[in-house]
């Protein structure tokens with residue numbers, strides 16, 4: 001037996017002294033050094049008696065060491081569970097408890113709180129700080145730089161990524177070796193990645209986009225990455241002339257277009273710009289071409305499925321569309337109510353099937369059954385159509401979701417916090433247009449009769465409970481929520497009413 005994901009992504013590069021990561025301080029980490037560091041971490045975790053399949057929850061800043069921990073988990077057969085660094089302790093406690101993580105790796109700043117939390121869970125806490133220091137590195141640094149890779153099958157789990165849900169409870173999407181490997185291999189081929197590529201990497205590595213799409217594709221091709229700790233416009237501009245490719249959410253591209261330093265000349269060494277995670281306005285696509293001569297390649301994916309569709313590398317990249325199904329992946333449009341397959345041109349829900357589709361939500365069989373059909377099609381919750389040339393258009397969402405700067409926000413989670421506040425009868429949270437983030441969060445509150453809730457106190461409670469990116473940028477008091485005859489809140493009416501509100 002072997003470990004297909006490790007063997008293809010990492011093992012294939014053992015002994016290579018070519019660069020894998022270019023750091024902003026001018027240092028380079030070779031494949032060999034990176035894999036040695038990962039093997040040391042794997043040895044350290046083996047000494048902790050972790051069993052294959054155990055979950056390793058990590059909430060750490062982006063660093064080469066953080067990426068090596070991902071490689072170490074794959075090599076050890078452990079399930080990697082990356083968590084957004086913006087999550088509050090109350091959000092984290094849910095993920096850690098729900099997943100039953102055996103090991104928690106965090107920054108020293110949250111060590112005390114997470115240690116307190118871990119005691120009831122029988123989990124061990126280790127630290128890994130942004131500068132690569134911490135107990136994890138101290139314990140692993142003297143250990144052997146090779147590790148006997150743990151055998152895994154293609155259908156063994158390799159990662160849990162939590163994705164919020166319409167009920168307010170996040171769901172752990174279980175991803176297998178085959179899910180990740182098939183997608184990375186397809187994308188590297190479709191997008192012509194090679195060992196010559198140098199990817200400008202400014203995305204976070206706790207989500208599919210930065211971790212699996214950007215990193216796995218680079219690894220499959222044996223290329224390298226200019227590895228930025230976070231999005232930083234000045235650094236992006238400084239390093240762009242050295243890169244051959246870049247991946248980003250639409251906010252990256254609109255911010256670059258707002259910058260006079262971003263010119264055709266600056267991008268002349270780049271062969272491919274890729275966008276995803278949120279809709280790229282056709283207008284942005286066109287402006288980008290006018291400014292740089294490059295046509296951004298837009299693709300479409302989800303945490304549960306990795307990437308499903310992509311505009312072509314060669315051939316027309318059509319603005320406002322997400323291109324064609326990737327090889328080996330089926331996409332169909334169905335009627336939202338009946339599930340009947342619709343003809344081209346008709347709008348319905350987008351369903352996908354293929355080796356990329358996850359195996360279900362951790363401990364949530366009823367949610368899995370509701371979204372993953374027995375015939376293997378996954379109901380994405382996105383609404384779309386296929387045009388006469390086969391391009392897929394996403395026209396809306398059949399799920400109550402806001403995407404702000406590429407981060408998904410489920411209104412229910414915020415409404416649950418707002419509804420609990422003194423003097424609040426009920427609330428509705430909607431997404432309104434935002435020039436930088438595409439959409440942003442607006443909270444609308446209906447007071448209990450005769451009450452006038454204190455909006456500042458409410459915001460304080462929101463800040464304690466929820467990650468910064470989920471905070472409503474504005475709260476409004478209104479007399480009543482618009483409802484349909486069934487009593488359901490009409491969010492579309494609210495969205496229209498507040499579409500020009502300044503937030």
Ligand code: MCA
Pocket residue numbers: 202203204207208209210231249251252276277278300301302303306404405406407437468469470
């Ligand atoms: C930061 N803030 C945000 C966001 N990001 N608020 C709302 N939405 C956001 N996305 C907060 C900051 O904490 C800060 O709060 C204030 O907004 C302004 O921050 P700023 O410095 O402008 O933000 P930034 O640090 O520059 O971050 C913006 C960003 C970042 C670079 C666009 O959000 C980002 O990296 N987004 C990428 C997300 C991503 O990787 N998504 C992929 C998901 P304060 O003012 O209080 O300090 S994977 C996925 O969706 C699927 C699978 C797919 O298809 O890829």
Ligand code: AMP
Pocket residue numbers: 163208275276277278279280298299300301302303304322380381382394397403408
């Ligand atoms: P996530 O739950 O973070 O995996 O986000 C997945 C969702 O992001 C999808 O269901 C879509 O709604 C959205 N998404 C991803 N890529 C695109 C895109 N290119 N255009 C429009 N929406 C997108």
